[in-house]
Amino acid sequence: MKTDTQEKTATKLVTKTVTIESKTVALPIENIDTDQIIPARFLKTTSMEGLGDNLFLDWRYLPDGSPNPDFALNKPSAKGAEILIAGDNFGCGSSREHAPWALKQYGFKAIISTSFADIFKGNALKNGLLPIIMPPDIHAELLKWPGIVLKIDLATQTVTLAGGRTVEFPIDPFAKQCLIEGVDELGYMLNQQPAIAAYEAKRAGTVNTLA
Amino acid sequence: MSTQPRTIVEKIWDNHVVTAQPGVPALIYIDLHLCHEVTTPQAFQTLRDRGLKVRRPDLTIATMDHSTPTTPHNLPILDTVGKAQLDQMEKNCADFGIRLYNLQSDKQGIVHVMGPEQGLTQPGMTIVCGDSHTATHGAFGALAFGIGTSQVGQVLATQCLLQQPSKTYAIRVEGKLQPGVTAKDIILAVIAKIGIGGGTECVFEYTGSTIRGLSMEERMTICNMSIEGGARAGLVAPDDTTYQYIAGREFAPKGKEWDAALARWQQLPTDEGATYAKELTLDANTLEPMVTFGTNPGMGIPISGLIPDPAGISDPIEKSDLIKALKYMDLKPGVPLKGHPINVVFVGSCTNSRISDLRAAASIMKGRKVNPKVRVLVVPGSQQVKKQAEAEGLDKIFREAGADFREAGCSMCLAMNGDQLEPGEYAVSTSNRNFEGRQGKGGRTFLASPLTAAASAITGVVTDVRSL
Numbered sequence: 311m312k313t314d315t316q317e318k319t320a321t322k323l324v325t326k327t328v329t330i331e332s333k334t335v336a337l338p339i340e341n342i343d344t345d346q347i348i349p350a351r352f353l354k355t356t357s358m359e360g361l362g363d364n365l366f367l368d369w370r371y372l373p374d375g376s377p378n379p380d381f382a383l384n385k386p387s388a389k390g391a392e393i394l395i396a397g398d399n400f401g402c403g404s405s406r407e408h409a410p411w412a413l414k415q416y417g418f419k420a421i422i423s424t425s426f427a428d429i430f431k432g433n434a435l436k437n438g439l440l441p442i443i444m445p446p447d448i449h450a451e452l453l454k455w456p457g458i459v460l461k462i463d464l465a466t467q468t469v470t471l472a473g474g475r476t477v478e479f480p481i482d483p484f485a486k487q488c489l490i491e492g493v494d495e496l497g498y499m500l501n502q503q504p505a506i507a508a509y510e511a512k513r514a515g516t517v518n519t520l521a
Numbered sequence: 522m523s524t525q526p527r528t529i530v531e532k533i534w535d536n537h538v539v540t541a542q543p544g545v546p547a548l549i550y551i552d553l554h555l556c557h558e559v560t561t562p563q564a565f566q567t568l569r570d571r572g573l574k575v576r577r578p579d580l581t582i583a584t585m586d587h588s589t590p591t592t593p594h595n596l597p598i599l600d601t602v603g604k605a606q607l608d609q610m611e612k613n614c615a616d617f618g619i620r621l622y623n624l625q626s627d628k629q630g631i632v633h634v635m636g637p638e639q640g641l642t643q644p645g646m647t648i649v650c651g652d653s654h655t656a657t658h659g660a661f662g663a664l665a666f667g668i669g670t671s672q673v674g675q676v677l678a679t680q681c682l683l684q685q686p687s688k689t690y691a692i693r694v695e696g697k698l699q700p701g702v703t704a705k706d707i708i709l710a711v712i713a714k715i716g717i718g719g720g721t722e723c724v725f726e727y728t729g730s731t732i733r734g735l736s737m738e739e740r741m742t743i744c745n746m747s748i749e750g751g752a753r754a755g756l757v758a759p760d761d762t763t764y765q766y767i768a769g770r771e772f773a774p775k776g777k778e779w780d781a782a783l784a785r786w787q788q789l790p791t792d793e794g795a796t797y798a799k800e801l802t803l804d805a806n807t808l809e810p811m812v813t814f815g816t817n818p819g820m821g822i823p824i825s826g827l828i829p830d831p832a833g834i835s836d837p838i839e840k841s842d843l844i845k846a847l848k849y850m851d852l853k854p855g856v857p858l859k860g861h862p863i864n865v866v867f868v869g870s871c872t873n874s875r876i877s878d879l880r881a882a883a884s885i886m887k888g889r890k891v892n893p894k895v896r897v898l899v900v901p902g903s904q905q906v907k908k909q910a911e912a913e914g915l916d917k918i919f920r921e922a923g924a925d926f927r928e929a930g931c932s933m934c935l936a937m938n939g940d941q942l943e944p945g946e947y948a949v950s951t952s953n954r955n956f957e958g959r960q961g962k963g964g965r966t967f968l969a970s971p972l973t974a975a976a977s978a979i980t981g982v983v984t985d986v987r988s989l
Contacts, residue, residue, distance in 0.1 A: 340838050341842070345958060346957060350937045353588075353937060354605075354937065355606075356566075358563050368957065397838055397842075399721070403653065403748075406560065406669075407560070407669035428753050432668075436672075484544060496675050496679075498545075499683065500678065502540060506548070506576075506679060506681055509539040510550075510680075513550070515781075516785065
């Protein structure tokens with residue numbers, strides 16, 4: 311029987327992410343690290359708010375504080391883009407979840423690359439930001455033609471390119487289910503408490519405690 | 522129980538599966554959860570919002586390291602935002618019953634220095650922390666990895682994580698290190714070879730005669746930078762060196778518990794005949810001191826080498842990335858990095874701030890003066906390291922040489938706490954990341970060992986320690 315707490319914690323908290331239709335903006339740079347996405351000096355916050363303003367801050371602004379006109383996100387054509395196309399190994403470096411928080415708050419809903427750093431990928435999925443892996447040839451084309459409109463459908467795991475061609479992308483099936491059904495992972499995990507207690511009983515005496 | 526030969530990674534995994542259902546990642550139990558002030562506040566807030574408790578405060582421990590000043594800890598903290606974060610950590614730990622080594626504690630320190638030195642880190646454990654350098658603890662044969670803040674909340678509430686199994690990637694280092702070549706040079710050479718995404722979806726198992734001959738602190742330096750090779754974690758199978766290090770520390774098992782733990786730990790090393798997903802072998806005999814020239818840790822060269830030339834690279838994005846890195850670093854291709862003037866030397870970080878690192882730096886600085894143009898910061902990894910360094914007189918060696926010896930913390934590794942490079946400055950740093958602006962906006966970082974850093978502090982240019 312579920313307790314009140316379990317019912318409460320199984321509440322659907324995550325915004326449903328099913329389809330995204332948007333123009334793209336491209337950063338043809340490999341290994342974009344989380345220090346570029348959100349510099350460490352902005353990690354002193356104790357909330358999740360206000361990070362979008364500091365996204366890519368040291369690339370977005372010139373030393374005098376004015377917007378860098380050469381940076382892709384500052385071009386008028388990039389305004390409103392919800393899909394970011396970036397080079398290989400996006401999100402490498404630190405484990406800061408502030409990186410996907412900042413990307414989402416800025417307005418991005420999906421990042422397309424050929425690969426993602428493991429921790430970033432996990433963090434992004436937990437925040438409804440889709441890390442989408444495309445084959446290198448398609449990815450190279452997308453980098454070349456920023457501004458085109460793409461349609462991403464999570465249910466069918468497809469990206470529809472201009473001209474109607476569709477390309478499939480891989481995604482962890484459980485993360486997909488959580489995103490489509492709007493169920494959060496913590497709620498799912500809290501419902502496993504009997505199994506966790508059984509495991510703890512089995513391991514008794516072999517787990518060190520700080521007591 | 523499987524009778525197939527298994528790697529140490531597979532054994533630790535098997536020991537920690539709580540549930541494994543089709544279509545869902547396995548629920549994995551976490552033996553030790555390390556917390557610090559930067560990546561936990563939002564997780565504690567989630568617990569408050571949902572009326573949850575910390576399931577195992579007895580398996581959770583916290584310290585303060587990232588946003589802490591390295592000026593004397595009895596002085597007021599001037600950075601009000603950083604201070605608010607530290608205050609929040611105090612409140613969160615008090616409210617949820619978590620042991621905290623705060624700035625007034627003599628056990629405070631960088632979370633990855635504190636854990637092992639207190640004996641918290643032990644073989645066969647699963648260890649997590651909201652910090653990508655958690656792999657440091659893998660030096661003890663633990664499966665230790667960095668997590669995001671959502672996962673910090675999950676571990677606080679359930680002591681578990683949903684995880685996919687990792688592939689094991691064997692990194693064999695064979696042979697004898699030459700004088701002046703260190704553990705840091707091994708890991709920089711590995712990353713230069715495989716690239717910063719080379720270990721994605723893998724856990725490195727460092728093995729081979731060279732690794733076996735390393736001290737625990739040297740093994741920690743290597744495991745620490747596993748993430749810089751893109752790996753989820755990195756570890757070294759435990760052996761007598763491991764057991765000797767742990768024995769007698771505060772949280773180490775004692776008496777009969779020690780005997781039982783030792784028997785379990787001795788089962789951990791990879792079985793004969795186990796298969797690895799990937800393997801790499803490195804010859805230690807031919808390694809030189811390594812130094813990075815670019816804006817990611819894979820952009821490293823031997824100290825006698827030349828900065829690579831984009832003209833020789835065919836892949837267009839790789840080429841433009843190298844051009845971008847050299848532009849940011851304001852370096853010319855095709856010339857040595859050795860001899861390049863520097864402004865700052867930083868000896869510290871979870872990679873290289875332990876007592877052996879400080880001894881190495883002191884061995885070079887003893888009886889010498891740092892170049893008057895160079896600002897030198899020596900930041901011990903913990904209060905315990907600082908105390909030990911003072912007992913050995915290392916603080917005097919640093920100060921007499923003209924270096925600044927500071928309080929424990931992450932400091933200039935990520936420049937959150939006010940210790941930072943000025944725009945355009947060059948630093949030789951013993952830390953782990955040389956990303957653009959990592960050590961301060963516009964700052965430029967050359968990653969190297971404590972020996973190379975100390976030698977460069979003396980000469981004022983990037984220096985081959987073997988030439989001093």
